[in-house]
Amino acid sequence: MHIPSPAIAFALLASLTAARAPAAIRERAVEYRDGDVVLEGFLAYDDAKVKAGGSPAPGVLIVHQWLGLTENEKTRARMLAELGYLAFACDVYGKGARPKDRSEAPGFAGKYKGDRKLFRRRLELGLGELRRQPGVDRSRLAAVGYCFGGTGVLELGRSGADVRGVVSFHGGLDSPSPEDGKNIKAKVLVLHGAADPFVPAKDIEAFRKELDDAKVDWQMVYYSGAVHAFTQKEAGDDPSKGAAYQANADRRSWAAMRDFFEEIFGQGR
């Protein structure tokens, strides 16, 4: 082989060392408003990656499950930051407005699922906060959502939001206004537990028809044995309850999301 000069060798090594430097994840709460209602999201990014070379980073909006913005979404925001994305977990419910426990969750989620206009507005405000962050590439945005938030990212798509892709993790697929499918500019990735009892076959059928009619580019992945909430450790490990964590589906769906982002953000692997 050709032996490079020590200077070149050191320069190469230095660049490799920089690329492999431990992530310096920055995070903070971000307040924003819907009229009089204060919302509190959570921002995370890798200081080294977002600022390195001054090139802006793709931004990812995270939409929470029905308990509201919790440690779940913060963890995902940090994981996305480690991948080099600027991640913003939005707050649909409002600062401090959280179900006490699972029994109160349907009431909270139902308010927004029953008023999609309000739901979309809160999501668009979250996206607006992401767009306004320094270091974000406004032309390369995506949204991911969990359960309730999976329904949410599809509504965000139907609102005509300018995002390259939306990813639903075990989200509900019902829509009261399938005619809005024509507004979807985003590519759509649905990551679905094949044994999820909370997503009826008729919803899946209607969802596919809506997106096909609108010529939306969509993909849907079924994970065997996985039920609702398969990415959420808090859901326990008993699938007979209809909601449970499944390590395989969690890991695989994250990998599918990564591939999807690499495609829509124009990154090679």
Place this chain on the structure above:
Amino acid sequence: MHIPSPAIAFALLASLTAARAPAAIRERAVEYRDGDVVLEGFLAYDDAKVKAGGSPAPGVLIVHQWLGLTENEKTRARMLAELGYLAFACDVYGKGARPKDRSEAPGFAGKYKGDRKLFRRRLELGLGELRRQPGVDRSRLAAVGYCFGGTGVLELGRSGADVRGVVSFHGGLDSPSPEDGKNIKAKVLVLHGAADPFVPAKDIEAFRKELDDAKVDWQMVYYSGAVHAFTQKEAGDDPSKGAAYQANADRRSWAAMRDFFEEIFGQGR
């Protein structure tokens, strides 16, 4: 940063250079037999990767579409070799036995789809050839198949073959002996055109039931707008014909296969 000695720097660079050396793909025809019938498969591997350090490489069996082993499978074998796998495209039909054109293909494929015992034997013989190649890790094997070959890899699974995973690209999902699902040791990945008119909904339903009943770990990905043969450029680009190439589904299904292999072969990304 800590400045390493020039010797260490050069050693690191040398190892990096080796890892990034251009692939040296070796390929050759391999004859084997089923009794009096001569079969001719195609082997490909990256000489540098398979022999480097003496550690054996995972092996991937490729099962052809209904036209038999063609340039399609050879191309995939080379692509798999570039990923570091030892790839063997088997020959179900026999040396020189090829449909003259598409009109003869159903007759060829039908012979094996109608005699699953014979089909399985040919597939097992192909797997046997893969297992016997120097440099292959017999504990890390998988099979991928296209169309007819997608049906094939599932039959190979049902035969109880000792492979870690099988991947079907736009394969038929029908099975005359769903009770054999219990023999499947492999994880199963089905990559499916959502608009494929040749895979009836009842076959998908029966397939899912078979694998769920047998507690097989399976995943299925739907690609919107994709019809049969979506990985095959020869199929043209008119989906209204029921079979057509689709670049998105081709690229995405390959990425899904890569993730799957990295999981089952215990490779990090």
